[in-house]
Amino acid sequence: ETLAASKALAMDDLASTLASYLEADYSAENWTTLNTAVMDGDSAINAATDLAGVTTARDSALAAMDAVPTITETPKFTDISRTSGGEVRLELRTAPNIPFTLQTSTDLESWTTITTATPVTESWIFVHDALLATGSKRFYRASVNP
Numbered sequence: 078e079t080l081a082a083s084k085a086l087a088m089d090d091l092a093s094t095l096a097s098y099l100e101a102d103y104s105a106e107n108w109t110t111l112n113t114a115v116m117d118g119d120s121a122i123n124a125a126t127d128l129a130g131v132t133t134a135r136d137s138a139l140a141a142m143d144a145v146p147t148i149t150e151t152p153k154f155t156d157i158s159r160t161s162g163g164e165v166r167l168e169l170r171t172a173p174n175i176p177f178t179l180q181t182s183t184d185l186e187s188w189t190t191i192t193t194a195t196p197v198t199e200s201w202i203f204v205h206d207a208l209l210a211t212g213s214k215r216f217y218r219a220s221v222n223p
Contacts, residue, residue, distance in 0.1 A: 080125075080126075080127065080128060080131070083128050083131045083132075084122050084123060084125065084131055087122045087131050087132070087134065087135035088118075088119050088122055090135055090139070091115050091118050091119060091122075091135065091138055091139070091142075092115070094139060094142060095111070095112070095115050095142070098111065098142075102147045102148055102149070103145065103147055103148060104148060104151065107145050107146060107147070107148075107151075110145050111142055111145045114138055114141035114142045114145065115138065115142065117138065117141070118134060118135065118137065118138020118139075118141070118142075119138075121134035121137065121138065122134045122135060122138075146172075146175065146221040149172055150171075150172040150175050150221060151172075151220075151221055152169045152170070152171045152177045152201075152219035152220070152221070153169060153170045153171075153219075154167060154168070154169055154217070154219070155168045155169060155170050155200075156168040157217065160204065160207075162207055163207030164204045164205055164206055164207045165204070165205040165207075165215065165217075166202065166203075166204050166205075167179070167202065167203045167204075167205065167217060168200065168201070168202050169196075169200070169201045169202075169203075169219055170199055170200060171196045171198075171199060171200070171201050172199070173196060173197055173198055173199060174195060174196075174197060175195070175196075175221055176193060176194065176195040176221070176222040177193070177194060177195075177219050177220060177221050177222055178190055178192075178193045178219065178220055178222055179191050179192045179193070179194070179203060179217065179218075179219050180217070180218050180219075180220075181205070181215060181216065181217050182215075182216045182217075182218075183214055183215060183216070184214075185216055188218065191203075191205065193222065205217075
């Protein structure tokens with residue numbers, strides 16, 4: 078097998094894998110990330126100087142593609158409420174066994190991580206302590222860990 082043929086097969090692997098994904102399953106940002114992984118993989122494959130390098134570049138690109146979360150894997154807030162004690166109760170729908178980070182902000186510019194979690198079920202609840210959940214405005218976001 079020649080280096081050129083190996084590169085062509087590896088790029089075909091990336092293209093066919095991408096073709097098996099549905100854009101509707103991804104947020105716009107994650108669909109872009111997925112396509113960027115393919116383009117970066119193609120570049121790395123083209124830059125490879127031997128068959129092992131081609132295989133490594135292809136496998137790295139496929140792993141990067143697989144790591145991009147789908148919409149169903151992205152945590153979604155299903156309920157945000159205050160308890161009688163003043164804590165903020167956050168309920169999220171998550172994909173089991175997908176780690177994510179929960180952050181808070183008072184200005185939507187500066188974010189502080191308040192916890193990371195890897196829920197084993199599709200529903201996850203976090204209660205933010207009343208002494209920490211202060212201020213006239215408090216924002217929360219959850220994102221899948223890379």
